[in-house]
Amino acid sequence: MPEVRWLMEHCDREDPRYLNEYGDYDALRKTFDKDSAAVIEDMKSAGVRGRGGAGFPAGLKWSFVPQNVDKPKYLCCNADESEPGTFKDRVLMEKDPHILLEGIAICCYAVGIGTAYIYIRGEYPIAARILDKAIAEAKEKNLLGKNIMDKGFDLEIYVHRGAGAYICGEETGLLESLEGKRGHPRIKPPFPALIGLFGCPTVINNVETLAAATLVMRHGPERYKSVGTEKSPGTKMFSVSGHVKKPGVYEIPLGTPVKELIYDICGGPLRDDSPIQCVIPGGSSAPPLTPEVAMELTLDYEAIGAAGSMLGSGGMIVIDETVCLLDVLYNMTRFYADESCGQCTPCREGTSWLETMVHRIEHGEGTLEDLDLLDEAATNMCGTTICVLSDSIAMPVRVFLKNFRHIFESHIEAKGCPHKMEMVSA
Amino acid sequence: MSPQNGNGFGMSDKVKITLNGEEVEVDKGTTLLKASLDKGNDVPTFCYHDGLDKSGYCRMCLVEIDTPRGKRLITSCNTPCAEGTVCDSHSDAALVGRKAVLEFYLVNHPIDCPECDKAGECTLQNNSYDHGQAKSRANLEDKIVKPRKDFGDKIRFYSQRCVACRRCTQFLDDVSGTSELAFTQRGAHQELDVFPGKPIHNSLAKNIVDICPVGALIDKDFQYTARPWLMSSSDSVCAGCSKGCAITVDHKDEKALRFKARFDKEVNGHWICDHGRDTVKTLEINRHSNALVDGEIVKVMVAKEKAVSLLAKEFKALVSAFNTQEEIELTGELTDKKFVGALARADGDKEEFPEFTIPADKNPNRAGVIQHVGDKAFDEAATIKNLEGVTTLLIINAIPEYQVSSTLLEALKKVQNIVLLEAWKSDISDIATVVLPSAAATEKDGTFINDAGIERNVNFCVPTPGYAEMDFDILKFLNKALSRVGAV
Numbered sequence: 001m002p003e004v005r006w007l008m009e010h011c012d013r014e015d016p017r018y019l020n021e022y023g024d025y026d027a028l029r030k031t032f033d034k035d036s037a038a039v040i041e042d043m044k045s046a047g048v049r050g051r052g053g054a055g056f057p058a059g060l061k062w063s064f065v066p067q068n069v070d071k072p073k074y075l076c077c078n079a080d081e082s083e084p085g086t087f088k089d090r091v092l093m094e095k096d097p098h099i100l101l102e103g104i105a106i107c108c109y110a111v112g113i114g115t116a117y118i119y120i121r122g123e124y125p126i127a128a129r130i131l132d133k134a135i136a137e138a139k140e141k142n143l144l145g146k147n148i149m150d151k152g153f154d155l156e157i158y159v160h161r162g163a164g165a166y167i168c169g170e171e172t173g174l175l176e177s178l179e180g181k182r183g184h185p186r187i188k189p190p191f192p193a194l195i196g197l198f199g200c201p202t203v204i205n206n207v208e209t210l211a212a213a214t215l216v217m218r219h220g221p222e223r224y225k226s227v228g229t230e231k232s233p234g235t236k237m238f239s240v241s242g243h244v245k246k247p248g249v250y251e252i253p254l255g256t257p258v259k260e261l262i263y264d265i266c267g268g269p270l271r272d273d274s275p276i277q278c279v280i281p282g283g284s285s286a287p288p289l290t291p292e293v294a295m296e297l298t299l300d301y302e303a304i305g306a307a308g309s310m311l312g313s314g315g316m317i318v319i320d321e322t323v324c325l326l327d328v329l330y331n332m333t334r335f336y337a338d339e340s341c342g343q344c345t346p347c348r349e350g351t352s353w354l355e356t357m358v359h360r361i362e363h364g365e366g367t368l369e370d371l372d373l374l375d376e377a378a379t380n381m382c383g384t385t386i387c388v389l390s391d392s393i394a395m396p397v398r399v400f401l402k403n404f405r406h407i408f409e410s411h412i413e414a415k416g417c418p419h420k421m422e423m424v425s426a
Numbered sequence: 427m428s429p430q431n432g433n434g435f436g437m438s439d440k441v442k443i444t445l446n447g448e449e450v451e452v453d454k455g456t457t458l459l460k461a462s463l464d465k466g467n468d469v470p471t472f473c474y475h476d477g478l479d480k481s482g483y484c485r486m487c488l489v490e491i492d493t494p495r496g497k498r499l500i501t502s503c504n505t506p507c508a509e510g511t512v513c514d515s516h517s518d519a520a521l522v523g524r525k526a527v528l529e530f531y532l533v534n535h536p537i538d539c540p541e542c543d544k545a546g547e548c549t550l551q552n553n554s555y556d557h558g559q560a561k562s563r564a565n566l567e568d569k570i571v572k573p574r575k576d577f578g579d580k581i582r583f584y585s586q587r588c589v590a591c592r593r594c595t596q597f598l599d600d601v602s603g604t605s606e607l608a609f610t611q612r613g614a615h616q617e618l619d620v621f622p623g624k625p626i627h628n629s630l631a632k633n634i635v636d637i638c639p640v641g642a643l644i645d646k647d648f649q650y651t652a653r654p655w656l657m658s659s660s661d662s663v664c665a666g667c668s669k670g671c672a673i674t675v676d677h678k679d680e681k682a683l684r685f686k687a688r689f690d691k692e693v694n695g696h697w698i699c700d701h702g703r704d705t706v707k708t709l710e711i712n713r714h715s716n717a718l719v720d721g722e723i724v725k726v727m728v729a730k731e732k733a734v735s736l737l738a739k740e741f742k743a744l745v746s747a748f749n750t751q752e753e754i755e756l757t758g759e760l761t762d763k764k765f766v767g768a769l770a771r772a773d774g775d776k777e778e779f780p781e782f783t784i785p786a787d788k789n790p791n792r793a794g795v796i797q798h799v800g801d802k803a804f805d806e807a808a809t810i811k812n813l814e815g816v817t818t819l820l821i822i823n824a825i826p827e828y829q830v831s832s833t834l835l836e837a838l839k840k841v842q843n844i845v846l847l848e849a850w851k852s853d854i855s856d857i858a859t860v861v862l863p864s865a866a867a868t869e870k871d872g873t874f875i876n877d878a879g880i881e882r883n884v885n886f887c888v889p890t891p892g893y894a895e896m897d898f899d900i901l902k903f904l905n906k907a908l909s910r911v912g913a914v
Contacts, residue, residue, distance in 0.1 A: 165612070182609065187482045187504055342590060342609065342616030344485050349530040352614035356568040373563055380526035384485050384499065 003265060004227055004235050007211050008251040011095040016130045018137060022098040025143045027218035031106050032151045039110035043213060046221035047233040052078055052169075052206030053283065053312045055232075055301045058213070062203060064193035065111050071200040075108050075116040076178065079207045080162050080169035082121055083283035084335060086315030088237040089207035091249045093120070093127040096211075097134035101157060103210035105144065106217050108155050111203055116157045119174050122164045131159045166339035170387045171204040173341065184343050185387035206313075208237055227253035232300035236311075242318035243270040254300040261299060262318060274320040278404070282312025284332050285392030287399035308399065324419035325407050326362045329400050333358045336393035347390035350381040354397055361408060364416035371408055375401050443511040458502035459487050462515040469515050470524060470553040472531075472639045473591035474503040476689070477696030479600065484591050486553065488523040489515045499523045524557050533564040534614055536586045544641030546654035550589065570614050577607070578625025580632060580700065581643055585617045588642035594618070594634040601697060602630040603780040618642075629777050629784060633697045636687055645684075647707070652678045660887035661688060663874060665748060665867035666702035667774075668787035670876035673698060675706075675868050675887040682706050682868050682888045692880055699777075699784045708826050712851050714863035715892025721856070726893045730900070733845045733860045734907045741818035741845075742766050744809070745799065747789035748824035748849075749897060750872025750884065754791075754798045756901045757822060760908065765799040766816065767809030771825050785877055789825075790867065794875040810837040818843040821854060822897055824864060828852040847897050863894035870896040 010017045031039055043059030050056045065073060077100070081089040093100060104116050120128050135157050139145040146154050160178055162168050168177040172186035175197050196202025212234060216224045225233040232254040238261060239249045245267030252261060258279065262268065269276050279294035280286055287309045289297070297303050304311045319328060337351040357374050360366050374397065381394035401408065410418050440451050445461055452461045462469045472484035482504040489502040492512040499519060507513075514520060531550060539545040572585035595607045595618070606626045610619045620626060626634075635645045657676040664671045664685065672690035675682050685706050687698040717729035724732075743761040745754050746769040758765070776786035795803050802808045810833060813819070819841045830838075830853045838844065839857055846858035849866050867874075868887045875881050890896065 167612075187480075337613050340613035342611070342613050343483055345530045345589065346485055346527055348590065348614055348616065349533040352570065353530070353533045353564060353568075356565070360565075360568075377529075380523075380529070384488065384523065384527055386482065 003250055004253050005251050006215055006235050007092060007099065007208065007237060008096075008249070011091055011249075013095060016094060016134070017096050017098065018134065019098060019141060019143075022096075024141060025098075025102050025105070025138075025149075027214045028102050028105050028109070028143070029149060031109055031217045032149065032153070036110045036112060039106065039217070042216055042221050043110070046216040046224040047231075048209060048212045048216060048224070049232060049301060050206055051208035051212070051236060051314070053083070053285075053310070055311065058205060058209050061193065061205070062107065062111050064191070065201045065203055066194070067112065069201060072115065073111060073113045074197040074200055074202045075104060075111070075113045076171075076174060076197060076202060076204045077104055077116065077118040077207060077210055078169060078171065078174060078204055079118050079120040079124070079127070080174060081124075081207070081313070082166040082169045083285065083313045083315055084332070085239065085241055085280065085317040086283045086313040087239045087241075088249050088314060090124055090127055092207055092211055092237070093124070094130055097127075097131050098138065099211045099214050100207055101131075101134055101138055101144065103213040104157060105148070105155055106213045107203060107205065107210055109153055113203065114154050114156065116155065117178055117197075118157065118159045119168070119178055120159060120161055121169075122162045125161075128159050128161050135159070165341075166335075167341045167387070167389060170389065173387065174204065175202065182341070184341050185389075187386055229255035229298075229300045229302070231302055236299070236314055238299070238314040238316055240266050240316045240318065242316075243274070243276070243320035243322070244268065244318050245270055252299065255298050255303075258297045258299055259295045261316070262295075266318075269318070269320055271320060271322065274322050276318055277321045277323070278319045278325060278328075280315075280317040280319070280396075282310050283315035284317070284335070285388075285396065286310045286312040287395045288403065290403050324362075324417050325400065325404050326358065326411055327417065327419070329397065330355070330358045330362045332396060333393060336389065340389060344385040344390065346381045346384045350377060350390060351393055353377055354381075354393060358397070361411055362417055364411060364414065366408075366412050368409070368412060371401060371405070371412075441507050441509045441511075443507045443509075443513060445513050446515060452507050454506075456507050458489055458491070458500075458505045458507055458511070458513050458515075461507055462489065462502060462513070467515040468556070469502055470528075470549075470557055471503060472549055472553075472589055473593060475593050475637055475696075477601070477637075478593060478596045480592075480596060484589065485527050486524060488520055488527065489513055490517045490520045490523075521557070525559065528553055528558045529563070531589055532558070532562055534570045534586065535589075536569070537562075538587070542584075542587065542641035543644050543649050544587075544638070544654075548641060549639035572615075572617055575619065576625070577620050577643075578627050578631070580646060581626055581635060582646050582649065583618060584642050584644065587640050588618055589640050590616060590618075591639055593637045593639070594643060597630075597634050597637060598626075598628075601633070601779060601781040602628045604628045607634075628779075629699050629701060630697060630779060630782055632700045632703050633687060647704070648684050652676075652683050657683060660885055662868055662885045662887055663790070663882045664698060664702040664705065665790040665874070665884065666699070666705045666788065668785050668789055668792055668877035669694060669783075670790055670874050670880070670882050671698040671702055672882070673702070677888045680889050682709055690882070693876065693878075693882065695781070697782050699782070701774075701784065705826070708850075709866055709868065710891065712827065713866075713891050713894070714848055714851055714855070714861060715894055717863060717893060718855070718858070718861040720859060726862070726895075729860050729862055730903060730907075733862065734904060734911065736818055736843045736845055736859060737820060737904060737908060738911050739818055741820055741843075742812070742816050744769065744819060744821045744823075745795060746770065746823045746825050746828075747792045747795050747804070748826075748867070749791060749795070749822050750870065750874060751791070751794045751798075751881075752872050753822060753897045753901060754795060756898065756905065757820065758798055760901065760905055761820065765803070766812035766819070767805070768795045768799050768803040769821075769823055769825060769828065769830075770804050771828065787877060790876070791874045793877060793879060794873070797875070806831065806834055810834060813837045813841060816841050818845070820845045820847075821858070822847040822864070822901075823852065823854065824849045824866065824897065825852075826850045826866070828854075830854055847900055849894070862900050863890070863892065864897040864900060865890045865894060869894075870898065872898065
């Protein structure tokens with residue numbers, strides 16, 4: 001299967017596509033012809049799954065929000081794309097901002113929301129600027145703001161820039177941050193659909209999910225479902241980085257074989273003399289796969305999940321043999337130790353413990369017993385915390401240990417990093 | 427994953443759950459933790475506190491429940507019992523899970539128990555003893571070292587001991603409403619801190635020392651005073667103001683060293699104020715420990731005999747709002763209810779917090795005195811008028827550091843014979859003929875009636891200093907002696 005560029009149809013350009021080229025929100029106009037329940041039904045039938053990582057069906061999420069409440073309802077667009085290896089939303093926001101804004105308007109109409117926030121990570125100043133400009137011109141054309149298209153529907157969209165914390169990409173951490181507090185994930189239940197932003201019912205969706213809503217409404221759910229697999233319909237953007245010839249963001253139908261993405265679309269391994277050592281399919285928190293396993297898989301939620309990893313945000317990292325995998329793991333543990341919010345003890349203490357243990361092994365100071373301890377500590381970090389940040393590093397550590405144990409052992413035997421020793425001797 | 431799940435409130439007020447294989451009926455909304463604790467299953471916690479709303483941060487109270495997706499560990503403190511919940515608080519998985527969580531607490535903890543003030547009453551110690559393992563698997567050299575800080579003139583903070591349970595921040599946010607503390611930094615480098623130049627300075631601050639499960643927040647006044655296991659505890663009531671908060675008096679070597687808050691639902695809830703807590707410091711300052719006759723130290727029996735001879739004629743009584751109901755009643759019997767009035771400490775500031783109020787009236791038994799002496803008991807002008815023509819006066823005064831007004835003092839000077847039962851020295855001591863040293867509130871048994879009309883008992887915790895005796899005992903002696911001479 002080749003690339004199917006629906007979301008990214010207009011992303012191959014220098015400047016953002018502003019309203020003069022984008023048109024005047026035809027999908028939203030179509031949406032207004034239906035009642036809100038029908039819109040949610042369309043989303044459910046299209047089977048759009050959350051593109052932020054968890055893959056929760058978007059239509060179902062929208063339907064959880066109670067219809068008749070006396071409180072305001074909110075939409076938070078999660079543009080805090082901080083997962084290492086993921087950079088797909090940035091492309092969408094910087095090149096085609098209106099597809100996102102239109103998707104937001106569709107969701108707000110379906111759920112009955114009057115205020116939407118785009119929580120964008122602080123490191124995306126350009127995207128924030130572009131979105132601000134896009135919102136302004138849409139308001140000028142009465143595509144946003146008061147009484148949109150004279151249909152009696154009001155919607156204000158605000159862009160809120162984060163301050164650079166990974167945890168604020170977790171949906172309830174995002175809500176706390178948006179409320180002006182420390183980005184500490186909340187205890188669930190209650191879920192944000194009932195008690196979210198400022199204590200009001202809230203929908204939180206990823207940028208790509210909301211953009212997909214525009215596609216569903218523009219072309220109808222049947223068309224959207226025409227590609228992809230039965231349980232994972234539609235297209236998904238993958239950001240491929242690491243040792244491939246053509247890294248970048250690609251939109252492919254779900255269910256495309258990994259092999260095709262890496263070899264046909266991305267041009268294969270970067271170096272001809274260095275084979276692929278490891279594939280991380282969905283951002284740094286997805287457990288890594290050996291190339292033998294990975295090349296047999298298709299890119300959909302079910303297949304990757306069955307292989308013990310996850311599709312996640314679609315941030316694929318390909319690593320060849322020029323790199324020490326333990327160094328990669330150390331870098332990852334360092335990241336998670338730094339980004340742990342500090343709320344739950346297993347995560348707060350565990351992430352930094354993993355970091356020091358992996359550091360010790362990487363520097364040749366580890367023993368074989370340390371490997372068991374590392375595995376046990378990581379196991380104990382799984383499933384005992386408020387959010388999944390703890391699992392996001394514990395799982396990769398465990399899988400690295402399982403799939404690449406020989407690399408750990410070679411470090412212990414050589415009393416140092418074999419890769420670095422080679423480099424020094426060469 | 428439906429958002430409706432999890433709360434699981436049924437229609438009736440009771441729900442049935444299966445706890446450790448036994449069917450139990452509990453009130454709707456009861457958490458699994460509470461249900462387990464009520465049945466005597468000890469589930470360890472750090473962050474959960476009855477007086478605070480939120481918990482679920484420490485992850486210590488894991489129990490195993492059956493879910494449609496199989497058995498799972500969940501935090502019991504914030505999971506309400508739902509109809510049909512099957513919960514095992516002591517399954518193998520729960521025990522292993524709790525042991526695992528506990529291990530993380532000790533990864534960066536300094537384990538400086540030998541010099542930590544909390545050792546002996548530390549939740550981390552207790553939980554480690556019950557649920558932990560003897561040997562640490564974390565490398566000591568890898569520990570993250572965090573500093574010690576001063577949070578104002580009351581509290582010292584040992585950052586590395588902190589387990590980030592958030593009880594203190596919750597207390598300061600919700601109960602005192604002052605929000606001085608907040609977390610800074612992230613992950614294992616996370617630290618509690620105050621805002622620059624804004625120390626913890628509210629009148630409820632030391633409650634956070636009480637509720638800190640470890641030795642992170644330390645009361646500067648008490649630090650290094652005594653080891654908890656060398657102290658004994660007695661329940662009593664604070665005599666610092668008219669609220670009459672329930673306290674625990676920790677004492678060692680016959681000295682009260684520390685007041686801690688004790689739960690009393692109707693009076694003070696879980697908290698007490700720092701003014702009351704600090705009254706422990708006044709217990710030994712400026713006290714009467716010897717009997718005096720005309721300002722000279724004499725043996726107690728000599729003074730008592732002198733008192734009996736003075737009181738053998740007709741006399742009146744002046745009581746104080748620091749005396750117990752029993753003392754005032756017995757004084758009434760002695761004098762045939764001829765009270766001239768009562769002494770009281772001047773009003774202080776009323777301090778209001780979102781979930782606690784410190785009353786302006788700083789006398790523990792004003793309401794009780796009014797019952798015995800009448801509405802005009804504390805009217806000084808009336809008291810002075812009543813003193814006219816009185817030749818012999820029995821004064822019982824247990825007010826700490828009592829500042830007598832000059833007009834009242836002038837009136838008292840006109841009284842020929844004053845027999846004074848007094849705990850703390852005051853200007854009245856100088857004009858009294860006989861001074862019999864008496865007891866502070868922690869040194870006697872009796873009843874106070876607080877400003878809401880609630881009766882609470884003070885209990886004997888520590889002995890009186892020197893030759894001092896309980897007021898009630900002295901009064902009983904006087905009663906007996908006077909009845910023998912036929913005066914009563």
